[in-house]
Amino acid sequence: MQSLSRTTALRGLGRVHSTAPCRAVLSRTRLLSPLNVNTATASRASFATQSARCYAASKEVKFTADNYPNVQRDSRFSKLTREDVDHFKSILSSQSSIIDAQDDASELEGFNTDWVRKYRGQSQLVLKPKSAEEVSKILKYCNDRNLAVVPQGGNTGLVGGSVPVFDEIVLSLSAMNSIRSFDEVSGVLVCDAGVILESADSYLRERNHIFPLDLGAKGSCHVGGNVATNAGGLRLLRYGSLHGTVLGVEAVLPDGTILNDLQTLRKNNTGFDLKQIFIGSEGTVGVITGISILCPRRSNAVNTAYFGLESFDHVKRAFTKAKKDLGEILSAFELMDGLTQDLFHKTTGKPYPLADRYPFHVLIETSGSNGEHDSAKLEAFLEEVMGEEIVADGTVAQDETQAQTLWRWREGLPEACAHWGGTYKYDVSIPLNEFYTLIEDCRKLFDEAGLVGGTEDDSKPVIGVVGWGHMGDSNLHLNVPVRWYDKKVENLLEPWVYEWIEKRKGSISAEHGLGFAKRDFVQYSRDETALGIMRRVKNTFDPKGIMNPYKYIPMN
Ligand SMILES: O=C(O)CC[C@@H](O)C(=O)O
Numbered sequence: 001m002q003s004l005s006r007t008t009a010l011r012g013l014g015r016v017h018s019t020a021p022c023r024a025v026l027s028r029t030r031l032l033s034p035l036n037v038n039t040a041t042a043s044r045a046s047f048a049t050q051s052a053r054c055y056a057a058s059k060e061v062k063f064t065a066d067n068y069p070n071v072q073r074d075s076r077f078s079k080l081t082r083e084d085v086d087h088f089k090s091i092l093s094s095q096s097s098i099i100d101a102q103d104d105a106s107e108l109e110g111f112n113t114d115w116v117r118k119y120r121g122q123s124q125l126v127l128k129p130k131s132a133e134e135v136s137k138i139l140k141y142c143n144d145r146n147l148a149v150v151p152q153g154g155n156t157g158l159v160g161g162s163v164p165v166f167d168e169i170v171l172s173l174s175a176m177n178s179i180r181s182f183d184e185v186s187g188v189l190v191c192d193a194g195v196i197l198e199s200a201d202s203y204l205r206e207r208n209h210i211f212p213l214d215l216g217a218k219g220s221c222h223v224g225g226n227v228a229t230n231a232g233g234l235r236l237l238r239y240g241s242l243h244g245t246v247l248g249v250e251a252v253l254p255d256g257t258i259l260n261d262l263q264t265l266r267k268n269n270t271g272f273d274l275k276q277i278f279i280g281s282e283g284t285v286g287v288i289t290g291i292s293i294l295c296p297r298r299s300n301a302v303n304t305a306y307f308g309l310e311s312f313d314h315v316k317r318a319f320t321k322a323k324k325d326l327g328e329i330l331s332a333f334e335l336m337d338g339l340t341q342d343l344f345h346k347t348t349g350k351p352y353p354l355a356d357r358y359p360f361h362v363l364i365e366t367s368g369s370n371g372e373h374d375s376a377k378l379e380a381f382l383e384e385v386m387g388e389e390i391v392a393d394g395t396v397a398q399d400e401t402q403a404q405t406l407w408r409w410r411e412g413l414p415e416a417c418a419h420w421g422g423t424y425k426y427d428v429s430i431p432l433n434e435f436y437t438l439i440e441d442c443r444k445l446f447d448e449a450g451l452v453g454g455t456e457d458d459s460k461p462v463i464g465v466v467g468w469g470h471m472g473d474s475n476l477h478l479n480v481p482v483r484w485y486d487k488k489v490e491n492l493l494e495p496w497v498y499e500w501i502e503k504r505k506g507s508i509s510a511e512h513g514l515g516f517a518k519r520d521f522v523q524y525s526r527d528e529t530a531l532g533i534m535r536r537v538k539n540t541f542d543p544k545g546i547m548n549p550y551k552y553i554p555m556n
């Protein structure tokens with residue numbers, strides 16, 4: 001990163017021109033065969049299951065059933081027997097498709113533990129079916145036997161939604177990882193649910209398209225999990241949500257019915273749009289086994305810039321101007337406060353991208369098809385925001401490597417926060433005029449309570465109160481990194497955060513979903529009528545309640 005152009009690079013018009021933005025930030029290309037794409041090792045595992053295992057091994061975190069104080073195991077569910085395990089063995093085509101606690105309990109650790117190390121279940125069995133038919137046989141059996149199931153993708157979720165609460169069987173989609181088809185004319189990709197997001201994106205990039213979703217966990221998360229949780233990510237501002245880009249799903253219902261709704265049409269006005277029930281359903285109504293998705297053409301001119309700003313007011317002015325001046329080529333506008341950058345700096349040892357550290361930093365990306373046009377637009381924008389002193393300092397990536405380095409200062413934040421032990425996470429939507437006030441108010445709360453020790457004082461649980469997010473989508477990530485999970489901290493945050501959000505008519509979950517963490521708070525964003533309808537939908541698909549129980553919405 002030493003080679004990055006530094007602070008003075010954008011000061012004064014001449015220098016802005018002399019640091020014309022890079023032509024293109026191209027793909028992290030890798031040659032992948034069209035089938036079993038995950039066999040090409042995903043390059044990054046930002047918050048991979050593997051990292052969760054590492055963290056769990058290196059830090060002592062006290063997981064017990066106390067992590068789920070408000071729930072009891074549902075007595076309607078049967079306990080797993082050896083006959084059940086034998087039956088699953090007879091259903092599945094390969095012996096490697098079963099991880100049985102009787103054989104090796106330690107193998108189950110990564111499937112039972114969530115990425116933030118806050119939730120841990122006690123599943124005794126992981127099943128890895130290879131086809132929708134195998135999923136169907138498993139679910140039909142579980143439904144008949146009243147065995148509860150938690151579907152799991154890459155296990156990168158942040159709300160405890162993809163790990164068991166008690167002894168639910170883990171149904172992992174990791175062995176379903178083939179690309180089924182790609183049509184270069186329409187840009188429609190059809191693939192298995194267990195394809196890793198980065199693998200899908202690399203496959204598409206070789207064909208001049210991209211996956212319309214990008215997020216820090218791309219090296220581990222599965223596209224099926226992305227759809228099941230309606231993941232948002234870094235470029236929703238440009239490509240829209242999965243509710244718009246997903247064209248169809250293949251899903252298996254709890255009674256074993258296979259819904260083949262893998263449409264590749266953009267327009268199909270023939271009744272209820274069934275795929276929408278599964279998008280964002282978090283495994284509560286069935287298991288998504290395949291998706292079809294509309295993938296945009298890859299932009300051949302991508303620019304990445306990183307700014308320092310003195311106040312949130314300056315950030316708002318920069319955002320308004322970026323939308324106005326950059327218009328349709330603006331593909332990301334990401335906010336990181338000063339403390340986030342300090343934590344990233346401290347945990348990685350990397351030098352700050354700018355000579356000074358500012359109270360706020362913003363990462364802007366443009367993606368377009370005409371390099372000269374985009375560079376000219378970005379230069380004009382830079383001249384104005386520097387000239388009007390909206391931006392205090394900044395740098396523009398000159399090549400793909402520099403762009404990736406700048407993105408690390410943004411994408412590496414979940415890991416930087418988890419570094420000391422754990423982190424309390426709140427993923428919220430807030431109208432932009434009060435966007436950052438949540439962080440300021442939360443800091444006051446913690447300062448008054450005397451619980452903050454910073455990175456040095458290890459007698460106190462809290463490292464600090466930090467904020468970052470997809471400002472372009474009004475989506476803020478409030479994080480309270482801690483040395484240990486502590487009830488005093490949690491009681492200060494909840495329901496305070498949710499009440500704060502409700503008063504501003506925001507949403508208590510912008511993109512991470514409800515999972516276990518928010519199921520008891522959903523009423524702060526949805527009223528009783530809406531919740532009643534959701535319960536009816538759930539009961540229609542899953543009358544025995546075996547799919548991902550204890551999560552999402554309270555059922556009574
Ligand atoms: O860790 C978080 O709080 C947010 C994770 C992810 O949604 C991000 O945008 O970095």
Ligand SMILES: [Zn+2]
Pocket residue numbers: 233469470477511
């Ligand atoms: Zn996010």
